[in-house]
Amino acid sequence: MLLEAQGIVKAFGSFRAVDQANLVVAENELIGLIGPNGAGKSTFFNCLAGDTRPTSGTIRFRGQEITRLSPDRHARLGLARTFQVPIVFAGMTVRENVMVGALLRHPHRRRAADEADELLHFTGLAERAEMPVTALGTPGRKRVEIARALATEPRLLLLDEALAGLTSSEVEAAIELVERIHAxxxxxxxxxxxxxxxxxxxxxxxxxxxxxxxAEGTPAEVTADPTVIAAYLGRRRGRAQ
Ligand SMILES: Nc1ncnc2c1ncn2[C@@H]1O[C@H](COP(=O)(O)OP(=O)(O)O)[C@@H](O)[C@H]1O
Ligand SMILES: [Mg+2]
Structure with missing residues (x-):
């Protein structure tokens, strides 16, 4: 197994944002995580990526326990993530933002720049490479984050609402990008x-x-599950998505 998370709890005081969550991921899977706002999805990602330490539970990645390792150790082992609200380095260009990721594996600046350029091309950002990253809107910044995460050469990538706020044509391009990352x-x-x-x-x-x-299963199974409809999907009827 690539990743095994067992009994993950993240408590804030007496409130459990994540409460005994389990997840096993095999190599090459493409798994979806859904649920209402506040369900604990981002907090679970924070635990998996080392951005927060779970209150209890165990996370193993590529056979090694990573539960309490720092985010940079996670990155070095090949576990990368993007954030729901994209985090970019404001004083830098788009290329430099992606180079920050590439420097993890390629300490020489020239090589890191070449790697960054390949990923800027891959993510459709090549024409904006020289722009200050702050000139980009949220969709562009999300792509920068994806390119920066890919530049760390991950085996496992966690995408937190990477498609939120996109127009329908941008969603199509983003789906295609996720498919190419998987490929x-x-x-x-x-x-x-x-x-x-x-x-x-x-x-x-x-x-x-x-x-x-x-609930856990194929998309068809979970969307037909009465528990899921009651907790999540039922509330969403009539919403414009
Ligand atoms: N640092 C924190 N301190 C206290 N409560 C938090 C913190 N981070 C998240 N929460 C709470 O944990 C719950 C789950 O949040 P989150 O993981 O962001 O949910 P989701 O991503 O599914 O919308 C929410 O009720 C949120 O307010
Ligand atoms: Mg979230």
Missing amino acids: RGVTLIVVEHIMEVIHRLTERVLVFHQGRVI
Whole structure:
């Protein structure tokens, strides 16, 4: 198994944002994570990526326990993520932002720049390479984050609402980008609200509700599950997605 997370709890005081969540991921899977706002999806990602330490539980990646390792150790082992609200280095160009990721594997600046250029091309950002990253809107910044994460050469990439706020044509391009990332051999876990995207991209979905995994299965299975409809999908009827 590529990743095994067992009994993950993240408590803030007496509140459990993640409450006994389990997830096993095989190499080359493309897994969806869905659930209402506040269900604990981003906090779970934070635990997996080392951005926060779980209160309890164990996370193993490529056979090694990583539960309490720092985010940079996670990155070095090949576990990368993007954030729901994209984080970019404001004083830098688009290329320099991606170079920050590439420097993890390629300490020589020239080589890191070449790697960054390949990924800027791959993510459709090549024409904006010289721009200050702050000139980009949220969709562009999300791409920069994806390019920067890919530049660390991950085996597993966690995408937290990478498609949120995109127009329908941008969503199409983003779906295609996720497919191309998967085709590169990167295993993916995507947090995504648009069910059509989940249906098109993923073969296995976990449904989070109140910090717990309440259902797991194919997109068709979970969307037909009465528990999931009651906790999540039912509330969404009539919303414009
Ligand atoms: N640092 C924190 N301190 C206290 N509560 C938090 C913190 N981070 C997240 N939470 C709470 O944990 C719950 C889960 O949040 P989150 O993981 O962001 O959910 P999701 O990504 O599924 O929308 C929410 O109720 C949120 O307010
Ligand atoms: Mg979230």
